[in-house]
Amino acid sequence: MAEEQRDPNTIYVGKKPVMNYVLACLTQVQNGNGAVTVKARGMAISRAVDVAQIITKRFATDITVKRISINTEQVKSMVTGGMSNVSSIEIVLQK
Secondary structure, three states: OOOOOOOOOEEEOOOOOHHHHHHHHHHHHHOOOOEEEEEEEHHHHHHHHHHHHHHHHHHOOOOEEEEEEEEEEEEEOOOOOOEEEEEEEEEEEEO
16 A cells, blocks of 8 residues: 655644644744645645635734635444545645
8 A cells, every 4th residue: 555645745634733733833834835735634624724714814924814615535444344434624725
């Protein structure tokens, strides 16, 4: 099973505190990347939206939301072994 290559300009939001992801995004922008993508699935979607709002409203007002994509992904359940649908979001922030 080949592991897919992760884009260095993409921040995957999980269970860590929101400010960890805000700092990661701001670091990417400071390193000269014109755009950074915030991705999340399931329960972390609200945290990803918080990250985007904190960056655009409080820390870097010159950064704007370029695009928001929502999707549903099929994920194999670790418990039952069956397939289940999980919502996902992708927020592209651009300077």
